[in-house]
Amino acid sequence: MLNYLKSYLKRVKSELNNKTLRRLLLIVLTLFPLSAGGIVLVEEGEYFRTFGDALWWAVVTATTVGYGDMYPQTLIGRIIAIWVMLLGIGTVGAITAKLADLFIETKRRKELGEVPARYEDHLIICGWNRKVKDIIQQILNENLEQEIVLIANKERDPFPDNDDVHFIKGVMEEEDILKKAGVMKARAAIIVNKEQNDAKTVLTVLNIENLNPNIYTVAEISDSRNKIHLRNANVDEIIVDNAISSQLLVRSALYSGTSKVIEELLSNESGNQLYMLTTKKDDVGQEFLDLFIKYKKKDGLILIGIKRENEIIANPDNEQKVRANDKLVYIAGSKL
Structure with missing residues (x-):
């Protein structure tokens, strides 16, 4: 607004x-x-x-x-x-x-998507497919007061009554459109896989990283063989659409109920979700098991891993010591 x-x-x-x-x-x-x-x-x-x-x-x-x-x-x-x-x-x-x-x-x-975005630390969603509406709704459900800019090659704003979503009409890989979306001042960008065209996804990431090297980019692709191209483009996270679906099918068949657990953890509509907690000063140097017990008793949450720079340490050893700038990955009913 x-x-x-x-x-x-x-x-x-x-x-x-x-x-x-x-x-x-x-x-x-x-x-x-x-x-x-x-x-x-x-x-x-x-x-x-x-x-x-x-x-x-x-x-x-x-x-x-x-x-x-x-x-x-x-x-x-x-x-x-x-x-x-x-x-x-x-x-x-x-x-x-x-x-x-x-x-x-x-x-x-x-x-009509002609008004440039003039935000700072906002989130840009590049592209349009059947999942975008759900992605935006999930972000809005977090109540983070996060400004969202949507780049989509559509005739009109898909969210005309929602002032929290700013629509930019255009092709996501074009630099002028990315500039219009304020990519130079954005905090993060999600690049969705449009029409299973991984080449456009890679080109979009290249242009985004060129305009703003400090932005955090998450890209979705359909072919895992294109991971190398995204890594060369300095993407931060890669989601392989078909791979995740097939892995989930296998795990659900072997261990019944797996899909329901994953669905609850990924959805913010009800139940428990995944969150990250910036390491507090008092937690630095402590062993993971001690922190696990501390947070379970104090806040009722379950620590499941550590994010250290670009590495995720899932289910760390009990003696793993937490460092400054680490982030603790946890499961809880609400954000701490």
């Missing part, structure tokens, strides 16, 4: 170069003080004792509010009032109509 407001104000600023709007504003800015000054000079009653009172009356009259708390009593004062009504009401109405047109036009451009 803030980004939308910024875009609207930018359009208003650019429209100030419009001669018609500038003339209307000049009329209003001239009309109010002149009318107020004239009323103060000709009216000697109890209403218009100061210029501020007169200016208040002029604004209220021109905007058709008309509280009736003060009004001119002399002939000249009433002539000034008629002048304010005829000229002021029409001018203010024209300005209001112009601003309303700008508001509608900005909303239209947003729905």
Whole structure:
């Protein structure tokens, strides 16, 4: 919503170069003080004792509010009032109509994906497939107040009523579109596998990493043989769509109920989920088993691993000592 407001104000600023709007504003800015000054000079009653009172009356009259708390009593004062009504009401109405047109036009451009994103530390989702709506809903369910920018080559915004999702229309691998999505200031990017075209995914990652080497990229591909290309593009995490599905099928067949466990851990709609906890100062140097017992008793969560730089240590040895900058991977009903 803030980004939308910024875009609207930018359009208003650019429209100030419009001669018609500038003339209307000049009329209003001239009309109010002149009318107020004239009323103060000709009216000697109890209403218009100061210029501020007169200016208040002029604004209220021109905007058709008309509280009736003060009004001119002399002939000249009433002539000034008629002048304010005829000229002021029409001018203010024209300005209001112009601003309303700008508001509608900005909303239209947003729905068409033409408004650039101006966020920082936001999350970009590149591409569109049948899973994207669920991905976005899962992110929103986390209640992280995370701004989301969606790049998709669609005619209109797939989320027109959701101010938390900013739509950019275009092809995800094009640099101009990535810049429009604010990739240089983004925190992370998810590149979904579109039409099982891994080449586009690799090209998108290359362009993203070139524009912002510090961004965290997660890419989805359909062919595991293309992992090497993504690694060469400096991707941070790779998801092989078909491989995960086949592995889950096998584990579920061999160990019944496996898919239900995985589904609960990956879904944030109910039950327990996977989270990561930044290592606290008091935890540095302690053994994993000691921390496992500590957090289980204190917070009811289960530690299952350690993320150390780009390495995941699942089910560490009991004596594994936790280092500074490590992250603890845990299962819990809610985020700690």
